[in-house]
Amino acid sequence: xxxxxxxxxxxxxxxxxxxxxxxxxxxxxxxxxxxxxxxxxxxxxxxxxxxxxxxxxxxxxxxxxxxxxxxxxxxxxxxxxxxxxxxxxxxxxxxxxxxxxxxxxxxxxxxxxxxxxxxxxxxxxxxxxxxxxxxxxxxxxxxxxxxxxx
Amino acid sequence: xxxxxxxxxxxxxxxxxxxxxxxxxxxxxxxxxxxxxxxxxxxxxxxxxxxxxxxxxxxxxxxxxxxxxxxxxxxxxxxxxxxxxxxxxxxxxxxxxxxxxxxxxxxxxxxxxxxxxxxxxxxxxxxxxxxxxxxxxxxxxxxxxxxxxx
Numbered sequence: 001x002x003x004x005x006x007x008x009x010x011x012x013x014x015x016x017x018x019x020x021x022x023x024x025x026x027x028x029x030x031x032x033x034x035x036x037x038x039x040x041x042x043x044x045x046x047x048x049x050x051x052x053x054x055x056x057x058x059x060x061x062x063x064x065x066x067x068x069x070x071x072x073x074x075x076x077x078x079x080x081x082x083x084x085x086x087x088x089x090x091x092x093x094x095x096x097x098x099x100x101x102x103x104x105x106x107x108x109x110x111x112x113x114x115x116x117x118x119x120x121x122x123x124x125x126x127x128x129x130x131x132x133x134x135x136x137x138x139x140x141x142x143x144x145x146x147x148x149x150x
Numbered sequence: 151x152x153x154x155x156x157x158x159x160x161x162x163x164x165x166x167x168x169x170x171x172x173x174x175x176x177x178x179x180x181x182x183x184x185x186x187x188x189x190x191x192x193x194x195x196x197x198x199x200x201x202x203x204x205x206x207x208x209x210x211x212x213x214x215x216x217x218x219x220x221x222x223x224x225x226x227x228x229x230x231x232x233x234x235x236x237x238x239x240x241x242x243x244x245x246x247x248x249x250x251x252x253x254x255x256x257x258x259x260x261x262x263x264x265x266x267x268x269x270x271x272x273x274x275x276x277x278x279x280x281x282x283x284x285x286x287x288x289x290x291x292x293x294x295x296x297x298x299x300x
Contacts, residue, residue: 049220050211051243061200070199085267086243089236089260093201107272110239114272115265117235122257122264 007031007078008102008134010040014055015080015141018042025141026081028055030063030096033074039063055079056087060094071095080138082131085110088117091127098128102138157181157228158252158284160190164205165230165291168192175291176231178205180213180246183224189213205229206237210244221245230288232281235260238267241277248278252288 007029014027023043030038039062044053056079063072076098077083077091082105089110091099099111110117111129118126157179164177173193180188189212194203206229213222226248227233227241232255239260241249249261260267261279268276 045220049214049218051214051220051245052207052211052240057202061202064199064201068199070195070201084239085260085265085270085272086236086239089234089239089265090202093236095201108274110235110265110270110272115235115239115260115267115270117265120235120260120265122235122260124258 007035007037007076008080008100010037011055011078011080011102012134012137012141014040014042015138018044018055019141019145022046025145026055026079028059028077028079030059030072031076031078038066038072038075052086054084054087056083057090060090060096064094073097076100077127078133080134081105081142082109082111082113084108085115085117088115089123092117092123092125095125096127098130100130100133102133103135103142104131157185157187157226158230158250160187161205161228161230161252162284162287162291164190164192165288168194168205169291169295172196175295176205176229178209178227178229180209180222181226181228188216188222188225202236204234204237206233207240210240210246214244223247226250227277228283230284231255231292232259232261232263234258235265235267238265239273242267242273242275245275246277248280250280250283252283253285253292254281 011027015025019025041058080102161177169175191208230252
């Protein structure tokens, strides 16, 4: 993690931008070993009519695209919400070194909750995981989004 | 399942075509309630430099694209190999009614093995699952592919 946590600030920006587009406000950033931002993305499920277009998948895919390489073994995935099982497994397939997330997601998360992807015997690469980074802001964004829609 | 299992025959064709492109030979097909084929795809992980470009994800995405709708609630996903946790969760997010797969995958599967996505408390839609359809052919394709690379 960089000292000032700035990649998570970018992820929060992406989350806010997603919310403004009526997407669930989740944002993701991929940084390389030097801390350079390779890709950033927010949820695009509604815009793409694609339930798999989560911020994490889009950012991972864009990061490999940016480098022309298939794997991201030196990289960190920053995301404002605990990844779901789909995105957790995707991060494993991309061989991401570390996953840093904001809010915990007891209902839909797949890292510290539910399927606990990295603890399953079918997981052949488990990234280092850091949860709760700027958790309060990440969770507040989600709470406000869903409260406004109820 | 249609009486003659023909969508799985198409999925097997996609798997063979993927193998011929040096991709892990897995193929997938999405059919609607009337049995019409909405989309078909093979693995494109190598071609796209994208470890998330599994046949299932590509077929699901193409099927929603073909219909301009976000969900596939009346649809069946046919795939030659037990879906991994990423693809199993994606099928849930697309609200697929049924997942029919060929070979079981004790090492990487996420439906009957490993994370057992549809049994996890974080899974809010569990498709009906039918495994082992044309299992022998599906498994033989994979075995031959990996044997040739060893």
